Amino acid sequence: MPQSVLLCPPTYFEVRDRKNPHMRGVVDQNRAEQQWENLRSTLQKAGLRVEIIDPASGLEDMVFAANQVFVGYHSKIGRFIVPSEMRYHSRQREVPYYVEWFSKRGYQIIALDLTGECLEGHGDLIWHPDASRIWAGFGFRSTKVAVERFTAAMQQFPIPVTPLRLSDEYFYHLDTCFCALNSEAALVYPGAFPLESWNSLRQGFKRLHELSRGEAMQFMCNGIVAGTKYITSHLSLGLERFLRDEGLEPALVDTSEFEKSGGSAFCMKVFLD
Numbered sequence: 001m002p003q004s005v006l007l008c009p010p011t012y013f014e015v016r017d018r019k020n021p022h023m024r025g026v027v028d029q030n031r032a033e034q035q036w037e038n039l040r041s042t043l044q045k046a047g048l049r050v051e052i053i054d055p056a057s058g059l060e061d062m063v064f065a066a067n068q069v070f071v072g073y074h075s076k077i078g079r080f081i082v083p084s085e086m087r088y089h090s091r092q093r094e095v096p097y098y099v100e101w102f103s104k105r106g107y108q109i110i111a112l113d114l115t116g117e118c119l120e121g122h123g124d125l126i127w128h129p130d131a132s133r134i135w136a137g138f139g140f141r142s143t144k145v146a147v148e149r150f151t152a153a154m155q156q157f158p159i160p161v162t163p164l165r166l167s168d169e170y171f172y173h174l175d176t177c178f179c180a181l182n183s184e185a186a187l188v189y190p191g192a193f194p195l196e197s198w199n200s201l202r203q204g205f206k207r208l209h210e211l212s213r214g215e216a217m218q219f220m221c222n223g224i225v226a227g228t229k230y231i232t233s234h235l236s237l238g239l240e241r242f243l244r245d246e247g248l249e250p251a252l253v254d255t256s257e258f259e260k261s262g263g264s265a266f267c268m269k270v271f272l273d
Helices: 029-045 095-104 144-154 195-204 213-217 237-245
Strands: 004-007 049-052 069-074 078-083 125-127 134-138 161-165 178-180 185-188 207-210 224-226 229-232 249-252
Touching (some): 004 029, 029 049, 125 178, 207 237, 237 249
Parallel strands (some): 134 161
Antiparallel strands (some): 178 185
């Protein structure tokens, strides 16, 4: 059974307001749809099964499917999701559509009491590739208290959660400055983390491949590992070398329209298994 991902078409995608420092410009809708189709095709060519959730009118950011829920699996309960509590109201309205989609397919729902707090799915909550832990970013979108409540919920399995404070507003989600390539190596922009969080990453991986701020600003950490491919919107000589060292080949997918809203390839999908 191939690994599966969920995508949401960019039917209603646009840049309406400024939720992060990257947000700017007017979206070329035709180009955005072409780029999304190319991402879907690239995922399929990499051996992934792509499923689709219908977009909802008026929800311009619903295309960023990584954020509305956290998806997990444990032998105790099987497949489960943790619904997000998004910082911005316009994005919070996306969450019920995703919860309904997963619920209809048999995922158990672990609902946290996040009153007054924020937790933004796989934007900030990222599985270690061997599922031995979850890396949890906080500071701009997800809050520290929400991560603590999520950590407590995961203790029932038990799945350890390692918190990582984010310190640069341009890297507002963990997935903009960190990408685990395999269980031993990760891409990372060091400037996005204070010392304590950086030390946690150093303890968690044998190899940290450091990208420059310029590389990270081009969303090179916001790629997708799919089999032997690393799907990325931009490629530098340094990134190409790091990927080669880890046995990965770059697969370039233009996401320039989505970068106008502060997201790239990783933001646009959620793994289902």
